Amino acid sequence: xxxxxxxxxxxxxxxxxxxxxxxxxxxxxxxxxxxxxxxxxxxxxxxxxxxxxxxxxxxxxxxxxxxxxxxxxxxxxxxxxxxxxxxxxxxxxxxxxxxxxxxxxxxxxxxxxxxxxxxxxxxxxxxxxxxxxxxxxxxxxxxxxxxxxxxxxxxxxxxxxxxxxxxxxxxxxxxxxxxxxxxxxxxxxxxxxxxxxxxxxxxxxxxxxxxxxxxxxxxxxxxxxxxxxxxxxxxxxxxxxxxxxxxxxxxxxxxxxxxxxxxxxxxxxxxxxxxxxxxxxxxxxxxxxxxxxxxxxxxxxxxxxxxxxxxxxxxxxxxxxxxxxxxxxxxxxxxxxxxxxxxxxxxxxxxxxxxxxxxxxxxxxxxxxxxxxxxxxxxxxxxxxxxxxxxxxxxxxxxxxxxxxxxxxxxxxxxxxxxxxxxxxxxxxxxxxxxxxxxxxxxxxxxxxxxxxxxxxxx
Numbered sequence: 001x002x003x004x005x006x007x008x009x010x011x012x013x014x015x016x017x018x019x020x021x022x023x024x025x026x027x028x029x030x031x032x033x034x035x036x037x038x039x040x041x042x043x044x045x046x047x048x049x050x051x052x053x054x055x056x057x058x059x060x061x062x063x064x065x066x067x068x069x070x071x072x073x074x075x076x077x078x079x080x081x082x083x084x085x086x087x088x089x090x091x092x093x094x095x096x097x098x099x100x101x102x103x104x105x106x107x108x109x110x111x112x113x114x115x116x117x118x119x120x121x122x123x124x125x126x127x128x129x130x131x132x133x134x135x136x137x138x139x140x141x142x143x144x145x146x147x148x149x150x151x152x153x154x155x156x157x158x159x160x161x162x163x164x165x166x167x168x169x170x171x172x173x174x175x176x177x178x179x180x181x182x183x184x185x186x187x188x189x190x191x192x193x194x195x196x197x198x199x200x201x202x203x204x205x206x207x208x209x210x211x212x213x214x215x216x217x218x219x220x221x222x223x224x225x226x227x228x229x230x231x232x233x234x235x236x237x238x239x240x241x242x243x244x245x246x247x248x249x250x251x252x253x254x255x256x257x258x259x260x261x262x263x264x265x266x267x268x269x270x271x272x273x274x275x276x277x278x279x280x281x282x283x284x285x286x287x288x289x290x291x292x293x294x295x296x297x298x299x300x301x302x303x304x305x306x307x308x309x310x311x312x313x314x315x316x317x318x319x320x321x322x323x324x325x326x327x328x329x330x331x332x333x334x335x336x337x338x339x340x341x342x343x344x345x346x347x348x349x350x351x352x353x354x355x356x357x358x359x360x361x362x363x364x365x366x367x368x369x370x371x372x373x374x375x376x377x378x379x380x381x382x383x384x385x386x387x388x389x390x391x392x393x394x395x396x397x398x399x400x401x402x403x404x405x406x407x408x409x410x411x412x413x414x415x416x417x418x419x420x421x422x423x424x425x426x427x428x429x430x431x432x433x434x435x436x437x438x439x440x441x442x443x444x445x446x447x448x449x450x451x452x453x454x455x456x457x458x459x
Contacts, residue, residue: 012141012205013150020158022198025165025191026094030059030127035254035269036169041116044180046106051113055120056251057374062124063367069125070132079137080205086129087199091192093123098188105181139347140207152287152340159280159336166273170266226358231417232349236362238412239342244369245409248377249402255381256395261318274325275332286337295345296418302337303410305330310403314396348418 029036041052073082097119103110142150169187176183226232257263289298312327350358381398388394 008206009141009143013154015201015205017154017157019198019201020154021161022194022201024158024161025169025187026091026195027127028162028165029094029188029191030090030123035272039173039180040184044101044184045104045116046111047113047116051117054117057371058117058121058124059128060247060367060371062121062128064364064371065125066128066132067361067364070129073129074133074136079133079140082133083130083137084199084202086126086133087195087202090123090126090130091195091199093119093126094188094195095192097123098185098192101181101185101188135343135347141205149284149287149291151343152284152290155287155336155340156280156283159276159283163273163276163280166269166276170269226351226361229349229351229358232351232358232362234412234416235345235349236365238409238416239362239366240369241412242406242409243366244373245402245405247370247373248405249381249398250377251374252377252381253399256391256398257324260391260395261316261321261324263321267321271324271328275328275335278329278332279336282333283336283340286340289337290341290344294418295341295348296413296416298337298341299345299413300410302334302341303407303413306334306338307403307407309334310399313399313403316395317392345416345418349416 028034031037037055038052041047041055047055070082077085100110100115100119102108104116105111172187173180173183176186254268257268286298286302289301309327309330312323315323316327346358346362350362384394384398385391
C-alpha cells in the first residue's frame with residue numbers, strides 16, 4: 001500500500017513540475033505591472049497611463065473579490081475542481097484578448113478602455129481563484145515532510161524557465177517591432193496553448209492522503225476558527241502591512257528609472273532577468289532552510305537582506321546604473337526566500353477544517369492594502385515631483401523611506417508563534433553554500449557563517 005502511495009506521489013511531483021513549466025508564460029503575463037503587460041497596454045493598444053494604472057491594479061482587486069466568491073465555491077466544489085475550472089476560464093479570457101488585439105489597438109473598431117479593462121478584469125479574477133485553490137489543493141497530495149525541499153526545487157526550475165521565456169519573448173517582440181500587435185498576439189496564443197497542456201497534466205494529479213471535507217463545516221464556523229487563531233491573524237496583519245508599505249512607493253520605482261536615470265525598457269527588463277536568475281539559484285537553499293529552521297527565521301532573514309540591500313539606491317546615479325544590477329541580484333535572492341517562507345508559513349498556520357477560507361482571507365487582506373497603497377503613493381509621488389527640483393535627491397529619499405518602512409514590518413513577525421522554529425543566527429549559518437554567490441554580489445558576511453549539518457536520519 002505504501003509503495004502504491006509513494007509511486008503516486010512521485011508521479012504527482014513529476015506532473016506538477018512539467019505542468020508548471022508549461023503554465024509559466026501565461027502566469028507571467030498575469031503578474032501585476034510586469035513590463036510585458038506595460039508594453040502591451042501602452043504601446044500595442046495605445047492606452048494612456050491612467051488606464052494602464054487601472055489594469056495594473058486589477059490583480060489586487062481580484063484578490064479581494066475572491067474572498068466573497070471562493071468560500072461559496074469551496075462549499076460546493078473541491079479545490080481541484082475549482083482550480084481546473086477557473087484555469088480554463090482564465091485562458092479563455094486571454095484567448096479573447098489575443099483575438100481582439102488588432103481590433104482594440106489604435107483606431108480599431110473595438111478600441112474601448114472599458115472593453116480592455118473588462119477582459120483583463122475577468123482574467124484577473126479567474127487567476128486569483130486559481131491561485132488560492134491551487135494553494136489549498138497542493139496539500140491534498142504533497143506531504144509536509146517533503147514540501148519545502150520539493151517546492152524549492154520546483155520553483156527553481158520554474159524561475160529558470162521564466163528567464164528563458166523573458167529572453168525569448170524580448171527577442172520575438174524585437175523581431176516584430178514594426179508590428180507589435182501581431183507579435184503580442186502570437187506570444188499570447190503560444191502562452192495559451194502551453195497553459196492548455198498544463199491543465200490537462202493537472203487533471204492527472206491525484207490525492208495521496210485523507211482530506212478533511214471543508215463543506216461539512218459551516219462558513220460561519222470556519223471564519224470563527226480563523227479569527228480565533230491568534231498566530232494566523234497576526235500573520236495576516238503582517239501580510240497586509242507589508243503589502244501596503246511595499247506598494248506605497250514600490251510601483252513608482254520604474255518611473256524613476258526611466259525619468260531620472262534615463263534607463264530604457266530593455267535595461268529594466270535585464271534587471272528583472274537578473275533578479276529572477278538569482279532567485280532561481282537560491283530557491284532550493286531557502287526550501288532547506290524552511291524545513292530545518294522554520295519559516296519565521298527565514299522570513300526575518302530574507303526581509304532584512306532584501307530591504308537592507310535596498311539602501312544601495314543611495315549610490316545609484318545616471319553614471320552608476322550598474323549598482324542597480326547588484327541591488328536587484330541580491331534582492332532577487334532574498335526575495336525568493338521571502339516569498340517561499342510566506343507560502344510555507346500560511347500552510348502551517350491555516351486550520352485544517354477551513355484552509356481555503358483562511359488562504360482566501362489572508363490573500364484578500366494583503367491585496368486590499370496593496371491595491372490602496374499605490375493610489376495614496378501616487379498622490380505623494382505627484383507632490384514630490386512638483387515640489388522638489390532635484391529628482392535624483394527625491395529618488396534617494398523616497399527609496400530610504402520605502403525600504404525602512406517595509407523593513408519595520410518584520411517586527412510584527414516576532415509575535416507569530418511557529419512550532420519548531422530555530423533562531424535567526426542558525427538560519428544565517430545554513431546559507432553557507434551560497435558563499436560564492438554572496439561573495440560575487442558583495443554580501444561577504446554570508447561567507448563567514450558555518451552551516452549546520454543534518455543528523456543522520458533527520459528528515
